[in-house]
Amino acid sequence: MPKGRPDFRREHFAATRPFRDRALLDRHLDTQRWNAFASLLAGLIAFTLALGASAQTSCGSPTPRDGEGPFYKAGAPKRASLAEPGAKGERLVLAGTVYTRDCKPAPNALLDFWQADDKGEYDNAGFRYRGQLSADGEGRYRLETVLPGEYPGRPRHIHVKVQAPGGRVLTTQIYFPGAGGPARLQARTERREGALQAAFDFVLQ
Numbered sequence: 001m002p003k004g005r006p007d008f009r010r011e012h013f014a015a016t017r018p019f020r021d022r023a024l025l026d027r028h029l030d031t032q033r034w035n036a037f038a039s040l041l042a043g044l045i046a047f048t049l050a051l052g053a054s055a056q057t058s059c060g061s062p063t064p065r066d067g068e069g070p071f072y073k074a075g076a077p078k079r080a081s082l083a084e085p086g087a088k089g090e091r092l093v094l095a096g097t098v099y100t101r102d103c104k105p106a107p108n109a110l111l112d113f114w115q116a117d118d119k120g121e122y123d124n125a126g127f128r129y130r131g132q133l134s135a136d137g138e139g140r141y142r143l144e145t146v147l148p149g150e151y152p153g154r155p156r157h158i159h160v161k162v163q164a165p166g167g168r169v170l171t172t173q174i175y176f177p178g179a180g181g182p183a184r185l186q187a188r189t190e191r192r193e194g195a196l197q198a199a200f201d202f203v204l205q
Helices: 008-057
Strands: 091-099 110-115 130-134 140-146 157-163 169-175 188-192 195-199
Touching: 110 140, 130 140
Parallel strands: 091 195
Antiparallel strands: 091 140, 110 130, 110 157, 157 169, 188 195
16 A cells, blocks of 8 residues: 555544444343343242242141041031030140142042040940031131040040042041150140140141
């Protein structure tokens, strides 16, 4: 190129360099933002899946079966309280939720309870301390009764048959802490509001 003549290509390259550098920087920042977003999205998906898995297994394994015993009597009346007028036993409120095997509430499940009175005696002539009730639309139930008494060879317990609509019948028993019985079938208890509050959830097969 003749001496003293301007080099327009070099001048154009120099003049446009800041714009090209800025474009490279913008692309770099866009890549960083995308990588950060992808990482956040992957973490969120992993958390959601873990939370879903936890929710599906939180209700535990199926409730074990336990013996029906010799004192079951069909045809108990529908009622949510078994407490008899003038009963001297400790007031007991038993409540919980009936779940299906995949940990979903079992709406309208039928629960059939029978137990000894506070002296450890069963009413085989009538229906004292016997009753049926239905869980609500979310599988929840609540029973008022008295703490059953002990009788020779047995810890305190309440018998129950549980059945979701159209499902198999689960026959089992509920026990109380410190009184013996399988740990998996023991209710969680605390004394408050003038009664022994017991919580027990059922998981059907």
